[in-house]
Amino acid sequence: MTALNPIEALQAAFADAIEDAQTFRGETTIVVAREAIVDVCRYCRDTEGLAYNFLSDVTGVDYHPQEPRFGVLYHLYSMIHNRSLRLKVLLPGDDPVVPSVTEVYPAANWSEREIYDLLGVRFSGHPDMRRILLPDDWEGHPLRKDYPLGKETVQFSFNFDHVDQYKPYAQE
Amino acid sequence: MGLTSKLGEMGVITVRLEDAVNWARTRAMWPMLFGLACCAIEMMSTQASLYDLSRFGMELMRPSPRQSDLMIVAGRVTRKMAPVLRQLYDQMPEPKWVLSMGDCASCGGVFNNYAVVQGVDEIVPVDVYVAGCPPRPEQLIHGIMMLHERVKQEHISDWA
Numbered sequence: 001m002t003a004l005n006p007i008e009a010l011q012a013a014f015a016d017a018i019e020d021a022q023t024f025r026g027e028t029t030i031v032v033a034r035e036a037i038v039d040v041c042r043y044c045r046d047t048e049g050l051a052y053n054f055l056s057d058v059t060g061v062d063y064h065p066q067e068p069r070f071g072v073l074y075h076l077y078s079m080i081h082n083r084s085l086r087l088k089v090l091l092p093g094d095d096p097v098v099p100s101v102t103e104v105y106p107a108a109n110w111s112e113r114e115i116y117d118l119l120g121v122r123f124s125g126h127p128d129m130r131r132i133l134l135p136d137d138w139e140g141h142p143l144r145k146d147y148p149l150g151k152e153t154v155q156f157s158f159n160f161d162h163v164d165q166y167k168p169y170a171q172e
Numbered sequence: 173m174g175l176t177s178k179l180g181e182m183g184v185i186t187v188r189l190e191d192a193v194n195w196a197r198t199r200a201m202w203p204m205l206f207g208l209a210c211c212a213i214e215m216m217s218t219q220a221s222l223y224d225l226s227r228f229g230m231e232l233m234r235p236s237p238r239q240s241d242l243m244i245v246a247g248r249v250t251r252k253m254a255p256v257l258r259q260l261y262d263q264m265p266e267p268k269w270v271l272s273m274g275d276c277a278s279c280g281g282v283f284n285n286y287a288v289v290q291g292v293d294e295i296v297p298v299d300v301y302v303a304g305c306p307p308r309p310e311q312l313i314h315g316i317m318m319l320h321e322r323v324k325q326e327h328i329s330d331w332a
Contacts, residue, residue, distance in 0.1 A: 152284065172297055
């Protein structure tokens with residue numbers, strides 16, 4: 001089966017959903033509108049010329065001071081043609097919801113749970129949307145840029161007593 | 173003086189009860205298997221043949237908290253693991269001691285973030301802290317000897 005150029009094939013099939021496409025050093029990145037991501041993924045998987053049948057990874061990025069704030073990246077890989085593709089969805093900071101691609105790639109299940117847990121991006125239509133790494137009653141999303149970086153002030157000799165009085169020591 | 177020499181000839185010695193109890197507790201202190209991270213490797217190598225822990229009576233690490241005296245917290249404790257640690261500590265029968273092995277268990281180590289408990293003494297009361305990343309087997313044995321010295325100073329009324 002001859003391999004199609006993914007940018008041309010997707011722009012022909014989804015003209016208004018493809019917002020940006022570029023190739024840099026052999027890596028192809030396509031920015032997709034969030035409503036169409038499930039259809040684009042299904043098209044990439046089922047079309048014979050594209051045949052991206054392996055979801056390598058789903059990751060999220062927080063571009064905090066910029067808007068749109070969040071990006072969700074889908075790394076697809078075609079075993080038949082031996083090439084990779086990156087699909088990018090940009091989300092606004094006040095409404096980070098994107099449809100879940102679990103019905104197209106079941107491997108996205110836990111990856112999307114991880115993005116929800118650590119960044120707070122919700123996936124609509126996900127079969128099991130709950131935290132995966134942190135305890136269930138944790139508040140906040142730690143990998144956001146406005147989450148505090150350290151847990152406590154580093155305790156040197158000069159501020160030892162000052163930090164010591166706030167440490168919660170166990171009483172038997 | 174004559175009485176003790178006569179008793180010694182019969183094979184009888186007299187000690188204080190506290191000394192006898194503390195001697196028994198230090199000579200056969202069973203550690204609980206609580207290796208969480210990289211310090212567990214050093215704890216295993218301390219248990220193995222070259223730096224032998226069974227010469228101190230710690231023949232093997234008991235997996236069950238009900239049968240152990242000493243909890244060696246080896247490794248970083250995450251926020252998710254903290255209630256488990258506390259529950260296992262509560263299940264240990266008294267007398268019990270805690271030895272915090274390594275930097276992560278003593279103070280959080282290099283991990284000053286949301287996920288790691290900054291020192292296991294936020295959860296359980298610790299008797300001896302052993303520093304190191306990871307501490308060498310000789311350092312762990314030094315920590316255990318220091319704990320033995322502390323136990324020898326204890327009174328029976330501490331645990332009554």
